Amino acid sequence: MLTELFALNRSSINHFFDHVDMVAAEQIFQIMKECSGSLCFSGIGKSALVAKKIAVTMVSTGTRAHYVSATDALHGDLGIVTEKDVFTFFSKSGESDELLSLAPYIRNKGAQLIAVVSQPNSRLAKACHHSIVLPVQQELCPFNLAPTTSTAIQMIFGDVLTVALMRDKEFTLDAYALNHPAGRIGKRITLRVRDLMLTGQRLPTCKPTDVALNILSELSSKGRGCILVVDDAGILLGIFTDGDLRRSLQKHGIAALEKPLSELMTTTPRCVDGNELAWEAMKAMEANQTSAITSMPVIDDKQRLLGLIHMHDILQSGL
Numbered sequence: 238m239l240t241e242l243f244a245l246n247r248s249s250i251n252h253f254f255d256h257v258d259m260v261a262a263e264q265i266f267q268i269m270k271e272c273s274g275s276l277c278f279s280g281i282g283k284s285a286l287v288a289k290k291i292a293v294t295m296v297s298t299g300t301r302a303h304y305v306s307a308t309d310a311l312h313g314d315l316g317i318v319t320e321k322d323v324f325t326f327f328s329k330s331g332e333s334d335e336l337l338s339l340a341p342y343i344r345n346k347g348a349q350l351i352a353v354v355s356q357p358n359s360r361l362a363k364a365c366h367h368s369i370v371l372p373v374q375q376e377l378c379p380f381n382l383a384p385t386t387s388t389a390i391q392m393i394f395g396d397v398l399t400v401a402l403m404r405d406k407e408f409t410l411d412a413y414a415l416n417h418p419a420g421r422i423g424k425r426i427t428l429r430v431r432d433l434m435l436t437g438q439r440l441p442t443c444k445p446t447d448v449a450l451n452i453l454s455e456l457s458s459k460g461r462g463c464i465l466v467v468d469d470a471g472i473l474l475g476i477f478t479d480g481d482l483r484r485s486l487q488k489h490g491i492a493a494l495e496k497p498l499s500e501l502m503t504t505t506p507r508c509v510d511g512n513e514l515a516w517e518a519m520k521a522m523e524a525n526q527t528s529a530i531t532s533m534p535v536i537d538d539k540q541r542l543l544g545l546i547h548m549h550d551i552l553q554s555g556l
Contacts (some may be wrong), residue, residue: 245377252374253390261369262394265351266401268367274321275301277348279310281335283384284327284391291395297416298399299408305334305366311342315528321346326350328397329373330385336388353394355387356360358442369394377450424555430518433554434535434544435461442467442542445474445499449485452477454500461547463532466502473534473542475502509533519551 269276276295278288288304295302305314305324318324324343326336331354340361343350350365355373371394373457375384410426426519428507441459443452456464456479464480475496485501486491493501507530509518535544 241354241545242377246389246497249377249386250393251391253386253393256372257394258369261367262397265353265367265369266398267324268349269300269384269398269402271351272321272323274319274323275303275321277303277305277318277324277340278327278395279305279307279336279339280327281307281333284329284390287388287391287395288325289325290364290392293423294396294401295399296325297413298403299406299412299416300399300402307333307339310339310535311335311388312344315342315346316341316406317474318343318346318348322348324348325351326361326365327391328359328361329355329384329391331356331361335444336361337364346374349356353391355390374520382473401495402528425516428513428554430509430513430515430516430535431513431544433515434546434552435551436544440542440545443477443498444468445502446497448495449482449501450494453494461545463545464498465534465545466498467542471541473508473536473540474499474503476506476534477502507533508536509546511535511537515546515551515554518546519548 276292278292280288285304285307292302292304299422303317305317309319317498328336330351337360340350344364344366349367352359352362352365352368353371354362354368355371357370362370371390373390375381375386376383376387413426439459441455441461441464443455443464443466446466452464454477456477463476465473466475468479475498478537481501481503482493485496485554489496507521509521518533522533531548533546534542535546539544
């Protein structure tokens with residue numbers, strides 16, 4: 238049954254893509270792009286949920302937008318609408334009484350009206366300045382009644398407009414981050430390596446002349462699985478990990494403990510800049526599964542050691 242329904246839904250969605258009026262779609266995009274006020278969206282029933290989703294997605298991606306309840310608008314909320322705005326109705330039938338009652342009052346306020354419908358020659362389309370028909374072959378519902386395919390294509394159309402406006406405004410990742418400070422999305426695009434890295438006395442460090450035996454306490458007490466080898470100027474020379482210790486003992490036996498770190502360390506460790514996103518640092522650590530690492534030294538452009546970012550700290554942050 239599911240296979241059949243997926244195939245039917247795919248066919249219906251493809252019908253929309255194959256028959257949507259791109260000229261009308263481009264015209265609506267241009268109207269929204271040139272809007273000097275806000276983009277307002279409304280609908281009834283399931284179309285109202287679509288209108289609300291499109292409005293909040295536009296807000297989060299840099300476009301001034303509002304969802305306006307069709308019922309509440311007739312009881313005072315119409316005051317939010319100005320002559321600079323573009324007001325868009327989502328309605329499959331284009332015959333909803335609430336929207337038809339609201340349209341003249343919005344027109345009287347001077348706002349441009351757009352109808353997004355799925356029935357040609359609907360009264361709502363005729364009542365608006367501009368309209369587009371989103372072609373619906375049939376609903377996924379076996380009775381062709383419950384809004385399923387029709388709301389899916391409304392959402393597709395609204396999301397395409399949203400992203401088109403984003404691209405036109407050249408909306409940046411930094412701007413997106415300012416609008417999403419909380420949650421996992423917000424953390425992934427705001428938390429920097431410098432926000433999570435270990436610094437100061439918490440850093441496990443040693444000199445290149447230190448012998449392996451003498452750094453075991455530092456390696457163990459700092460609990461990061463590595464020790465960073467620096468010179469007197471704080472320049473990072475290499476890294477010595479738990480894995481390096483095991484490999485050294487396998488190769489040299491107990492004599493490895495008497496060797497200086499300059500002979501045992503990895504001289505070309507993977508490093509990261511403190512301004513990099515912590516999410517990007519985590520992906521870099523996992524990029525090569527055959528040699529995945531759990532920590533990365535943080536350095537500046539002169540190779541000076543600034544800190545250490547560890548996978549555990551990134552995961553603890555909620556990324």
